[in-house]
């Protein structure tokens with residue numbers, strides 16, 4: 408397992424893992440449309456709430472279009488030097504889409520110096536982790552909202568796993584088992600792991616510190632507690648007010664480092680966090696100033 412000192416060196420330059428996010432940017436490639444679970448807060452018509460702001464649908468691109476887009480961005484004298492990370496975060500779940508692997512392969516061949524990063528619901532992590540390691544995945548985010556399957560059953564409508572549909576506690580049990588196993592193996596491979604937890608008032612607040620302790624024990628690097636965006640099955644739940652979110656993050660800081668500047672970016676964001684320069688289609692000119 409990597410020491411925290413090794414990890415600190417490794418994440419330098421990664422804006423989502425505490426690297427200077429005023430200087431270092433990321434480029435998301437929206438190559439992953441399908442998803443294999445149903446989160447209660449997801450409308451499925453928009454970007455994955457794993458890491459993406461719902462309400463804005465990304466234009467899907469193929470792996471071939473994605474590599475063209477990376478070439479264009481990296482060739483831009485303004486944006487190119489900022490980009491340190493290539494991330495795949497949706498709009499569905501990256502691991503439910505073979506395009507994710509092909510895109511990382513193409514990026515790795517041409518731009519081996521760029522960090523590869525991925526965000527997933529974790530269901531297929533145990534199946535995919537060896538391939539991700541072979542592709543030199545640098546950092547991984549897993550969205551983990553409940554350890555207790557009874558709570559998970561209130562959050563997830565169903566999962567599709569190995570050709571079958573599971574619901575309720577059984578579905579939540581499979582999901583959390585795979586998330587934890589996937590995190591453990593990712594850490595074992597030396598990947599830097601972040602865990603996102605969507606804070607859903609009245610549903611999973613008691614799970615938050617338990618998740619913090621568990622992922623710390625497994626070697627995760629940082630936790631990102633995200634406020635619920637009320638929609639779909641959870642449209643009636645008010646999101647936590649900012650002061651409450653602050654309090655929860657502070658309480659959990661003593662357990663594991665907290666990432667606090669997440670902006671829930673789109674699956675096709677490019678540039679500095681909160682100051683995206685473009686969501687250009689391949690072949691469209693990039694802006695000349697940030």
Ligand code: SF4
Nearest residue numbers: 442445446449455456
């Ligand atoms: Fe929606 Fe993402 Fe959940 Fe899939 S993992 S249901 S795309 S929020």
Ligand code: SF4
Nearest residue numbers: 423433494524525526
């Ligand atoms: Fe990686 Fe997620 Fe940040 Fe994208 S949003 S660069 S996938 S941590």
Ligand code: SF4
Nearest residue numbers: 423458669670671672
């Ligand atoms: Fe970073 Fe959050 Fe944006 Fe991902 S969604 S790039 S974690 S700020």
